[in-house]
Amino acid sequence: MVGKQKVNKYIPPLNFSPVISTEVSLYRSGYPMPINYSFIMDQLHLKTIVYVGDKNKISEEYLNFLKEQMIQFVYIPMESCRDDGINKEIDKVLEMIVNVDNYPMLIHSNKGKHRVGIIVGIVRKILQGWSIASIYQEYGLFSGGLKDEADLEFITMFISHLEVYKDKMPKFVRM
Structure with a gap:
């Protein structure tokens, strides 16, 4: 062996997947762990991360990583679709999504299942x-x-009061 090559191991967060990958990139996942940071940094080049979850204690390590990478971080507390005021919280997330200035963007919850779903x-x-x-x-x-039948019913019945600014709207939006 002539020399050792450094092999970068890129490990995406739990339940990671692209949601939109046209002119903008929107991703979904579970809560990123330190082992996922190189993937986020080197592969996604994120501008914004939105955390929809019930953890009100976000690790210092995670916050430091976001600060070092100059990634805008938005925490929107959300327990479940049964929460009072959840429509307002979801509209806050949608406001982030319909503004191209926030892309590339990752939306995550704890496991990337129900709230992100x-x-x-x-x-x-x-x-x-x-x-x-x-x-x-x-x-x-x-x-x-x-x-979760309640989640599916919530999606079906959800009505947004979102205001969309045409000059900031991503092309994938069909409104």
Whole structure:
């Protein structure tokens, strides 16, 4: 062996997947761990991370990583679709999504299943015009087949009061 080559191991966060990968990049995942930081830094080149979750204690290590990488971090507390005021919280996430200035963007929850599944389902329904059957199928893929009926009903019944500014709207939005 002539010399050792450094091998970068890029390990995406739990339940990582692109949501939109056209002129902008929107990703979904579970809570990033230190082992995921090189993937986030070197592969995604994120401008914004939105955390929808119930952990009100975010690790110093994670916050330092975000600061070092100059990634805008937005924490939107969310327990479940049964929370009072959740529509306002989801509209806050949607406001971030319909502004091209926030891309590339990652939206994560703790495991990348239910809370992120609701957000992605609403994006698919309201912003992209997907059928409910397709939304349910995608939700099921990321929740490991454990479809939360309350989450699916919430996606189906959700109505947004979102204001969209045409000059900031990504092209994937069909409004």
